[in-house]
Amino acid sequence: MTPRPAVFGLAAERLHLIGAGGMGMAPLGLYLAGLGFQVSGEDDGWNPAVRTLLERAGVRIVAPGALPDDAQLVVHSSAIAPAHESRRRATARGLPQVRRGEMLAEVVKGKKLVAVVGSHGKTTTTAMLITVLQRAGFASDWVLGGLFNDSSLPPALVGGSDWIVAEVDESDGTIGRFSPEVTLVVNLDWDHPDHYAKLADLEAAFAALLARTRSAVFISDACPMSARIAARGGFNAPVHTFGRAGEFKGNVLRYTPAGLELTLGGRFALPHAEVRSRGEFNAANATAALAVAQELGAKLRADSLAEFSGVRRRQAVLHASALTIYEDYAHHPTEIRALLGSLKQALSGRLVVVFQPHRYTRTAQFKAEFAAALAGADSLFLMDVYAASEAPVAGGTTADIYAELKKSGAADHVTYLPGNDAGLLRALQAALKPGDTLAFVGAGDIEQSARDFVARLKSTEAREAAWNAFLLAVRPRLAAATRLVERESLANKTTMRVGGPARVYAEPAGAEDLQVLLREMHRRALPVHLLGRGSNLIIPDEGVDGLVISLGHEHWQKFEPHADGRIWAGAGLRLKNLCGLAIKAGFQGFEFLEGIPGSVGGALRMNAGAMGGWMFDVVDEVQLMTLQGEIRTMKKAEMHVDYRHCAELHEAIALGAWLKPAASAQSDDIRRQIDVYQKKRVESQPREPSAGCIFKNPPGNSAGRLIDESGLKGERVGDAEVSTVHANFIVNRGHATSADIIALVKKVRARVKAAKGVDLEPEVLLYGAEWKDVL
Structure with a gap:
């Protein structure tokens, strides 16, 4: 074995590496360990493969800032500033500190x-x-x-x-x-x-x-x-x-x-x-x-x-399928020009590039050259500068490269979302087409962005394969009257009139077809969502990656009075129609439901209420189907129901319910009560498209009053507006998007919190997603 050399005139045996996970430092750490030094290392952001290599070579990994007590010499990346915790401790202990290049030259x-x-x-x-x-x-x-x-x-x-x-x-x-x-x-x-x-x-x-x-x-x-x-x-x-x-x-x-x-x-x-x-x-x-x-x-x-x-990150292929994805360390205009030229030689489709500039000083010096080199991409997505150890420099931001691209007329194929890498990568995924070649380019932490994107893409491809298998499995088994389509737009199926498509949309013609759908979905671990009348929910602009089931077929819209005085109401029956049929049959007690823009199934799931009445006030039994396709009938007393919530229907679909009228009455008397409710509703609720009340009422308080007193009536984001009639409604003034509504929800919550000290919780559902992920 090669004798361990003395370094810098010292008899140092125990070396500590700061920034040991870097591509310059890690190989040096391996070499030092191979020479017989006892090496420890730390890094703020380990690549798992690099850490494993070092550990296998006997390098002891420590937490960032945990300079080992036995360290005799510190080796650091040039990007590690003197203020770094381990460097400060080394200085306090009088330990010699050298840069990576100095150590390499020495050995x-x-x-x-x-x-x-x-x-x-x-x-x-x-x-x-x-x-x-x-x-x-x-x-x-x-x-x-x-x-x-x-x-x-x-x-x-x-x-x-x-x-x-x-x-x-x-x-x-x-x-x-x-x-x-x-x-x-x-x-x-x-x-x-x-x-x-x-x-x-x-x-x-x-x-x-x-x-x-x-x-x-x-x-x-x-x-x-x-x-x-x-x-x-x-x-x-x-x-x-x-x-x-x-x-x-x-x-x-x-x-x-x-x-x-x-x-x-x-x-x-x-x-x-x-x-x-x-x-x-x-x-x-x-x-x-x-x-x-x-x-x-x-x-x-x-x-x-x-x-x-x-070499890793040098024209390395990360993924090859309908898309080919490369990553490359290129961070200078010359390198980028050479890379794009090399990739284009073998292309038949578009070249899509994601670029992260490295260091403000380099960006300031070469912004025009970067713009010229990147113009070779068919579509370009720009990330913010990776600063390394630098402070910002005038003219050295990604915005400056973007300005150069605009100046040259090449910005029409460029996407730049300052400070929003997650949004940028979502936009990238939406823009890609089969046959494209995608390159992640840069010397900063874009490597992790590339790997995260590939993982998401692989997950998407696996999900698409599962969807295709699902459709092949169910289509031959469904009745001709059952509707099953891909990427059906959902916006016009909601009262708010916003949102994207469903990955798969189904209107089963009966319980057997619904069972077929649910059992296959359960077998493939794919998500299922029920869509009723489309009120009390907001569908994201990107749509819903799931099976959206609507009980819109006439099979689910039955209204059947029985001799025992109860009424069978199918889950797809609109509440307005339920009230109308009850009037004709002389049944009282359903009047409060008339103005709720929903169906029986949705009203059961949410325990819908208005005018002092609640859906479960008139329920005797509910028939439901679990997401595994099992049919059950449950008495009201067996179910866990509270404000805007029925626990059993969060993992099941209501097929219908046996309802109990309050009493029999003359149709004219029932109609007069409905007229009273309608007048009150017209006076207190907006007429524009809405999803109903946006926020839950806090205990002992009114969400609408809190919003009103915070001066938010008429507040707008895009075409989404806090209603001037009822402050707990957000209305669509024509072309609102789901993003507009979510942004307005955030604004309302923040203003009410600041003005009233109250955290408003959404009552309306974020369909196919969770409010906690966006608020």
């Missing part, structure tokens, strides 16, 4: 370092070089700045070789500590303006690195800045070029299903190579890796890169 001293440097493609090129050397049996250690896509190779290896391949980052100036044997400059761009305020500063840093290189320098023949630095001369090592016309020549012969095939020329001993990667950019990366490997003495093979697994 590679005395070894033959192949430093892969430059602005774009370092990680992929380093991974390609490691792969080629391993394929050739060339012994070397390595430290990558990322993870391979599969587990065939670790991101760091201690093998005892004199050689080590490492990705060296220039972003924080630590590049000045390295003296490589071989330096590979993939390309150069003026990046990291937070550290290199002038282009000349960046060029000087790389010129100094090349001057310290002992054996060989490789630069791209397509990089003007590299050529400019090389032209200064005065280097100890010869400078070689790679690329389409370089000393080491590589050109794409053709693209293959797996990637591409290169023709090699110039100083290459190999005539061609297969590369499992796409695009001209990766062709240049592969050419560079092959050139350096040959220079080191490795024996190249045509298939050296044919099984290259790729």
Whole structure:
């Protein structure tokens, strides 16, 4: 085993890493553990795969800010500020603290370092070089700045070789500590303006690195800045070029299903190579890796890169079905332009891009270039800047990129919702079409957004498969009179006149068909919702991902008086019709229901009430069907009923009820009482479309009075308005959306809370969703 080196002149054995989950820090942690150091690490947001890698290597994971008592030296990412809790504790204890690059430079001293440097493609090129050397049996250690896509190779290896391949980052100036044997400059761009305020500063840093290189320098023949630095001369090592016309020549012969095939020329001993990667950019990366490997003495093979697994977040495929989803770490305009160009080469459909800018300083410097590069997407979704350790900079926000896109006339295909990543991803999912290619692009926490989106998409695809299986199973078994349709609009089936479609909508023609539907839904664990007259509910604009059952068929609308004095009322019978039929038959006691815009089933579920009366005041027995398809009859005394609630009907569907009239009376007498109720209702309730009372009355108080006294009558969001007639009603003034209504509900609750100290609870249902998730 390689002896553990002394670092910084210290006999330190116990090292603590802050930001250990980062793609630069984690491989370094693995390498340090491999050298024999006792390593601990912390991070504010672990990727589970990275944490597992470190734990398997013996790295002890601690909570953020929990600097171990036995730590002797602290290694931190450059993004970790001195104010970080563990850094403050380290300072208080007098512990030495070094940056990632400083530590890497220290542990590679005395070894033959192949430093892969430059602005774009370092990680992929380093991974390609490691792969080629391993394929050739060339012994070397390595430290990558990322993870391979599969587990065939670790991101760091201690093998005892004199050689080590490492990705060296220039972003924080630590590049000045390295003296490589071989330096590979993939390309150069003026990046990291937070550290290199002038282009000349960046060029000087790389010129100094090349001057310290002992054996060989490789630069791209397509990089003007590299050529400019090389032209200064005065280097100890010869400078070689790679690329389409370089000393080491590589050109794409053709693209293959797996990637591409290169023709090699110039100083290459190999005539061609297969590369499992796409695009001209990766062709240049592969050419560079092959050139350096040959220079080191490795024996190249045509298939050296044919099984290259790729690097995580570098054109990594996250999902492939009707949609193909990539993620990529590109965070500079040059990288983005190359990425989009590479992806478009293999596309037949649209290219949809989600982009998260990285750092305010970079965004401020390159906002126009970002806009130009991103204009290559057919549809673009913009996330807010990932700040890293920076404070905001004028001109460095996502809004500034959006303004540049508007200026160039390219904003018509752009979606930007400031500060609302969840809303952005919902909009993205709604906009995608089969055959699209989607790319999540950026170096911040967009990685987690991409994985969350893919998980949601997979769930959606699994749900769609379940729906299709359900429809195939039930359609042959239903009567011709039963209506079963997909994506039926629900807005016009409600009294509020808002909302989106049902995934599946059904009007069963009888109990047997209802049983078929419910049993299949239960078997497939799919959600079921009952829709009555459509009052007392708000349907979300995106609709309902469930089976919406309406008992609208005439089978469910029966009104049948029996000799025992009771009346059978089907669940689909409208309350207005129930009252009308009761009048004709001379039955009294139902008058209070006449103005409630609902059906018997809905009135049972909600224990609907008005004018001092409640639905269960007139109920004797209820017949229901459980969501498993079992029919039961329950006496009123067996049921748990209270204000606006019947517990048994939250997991069952009412089929109808046996009702008990209060008494028999003359039709004219009953009609006069109804006229009194109607007059009162006209005077106290709005005529515009509404869902009825929005809020429950607090104990001993009136929701309408509290809203009125808070000055909210006439308050509007869009076309949703707090009624000027009755403040506990929200009315639709014509084109209100569910989002308008929900926003107005929030506004009313907040104002009443501030003015009256009362938390109003919604009485109206948020159909297919929960108020707690939106309030």
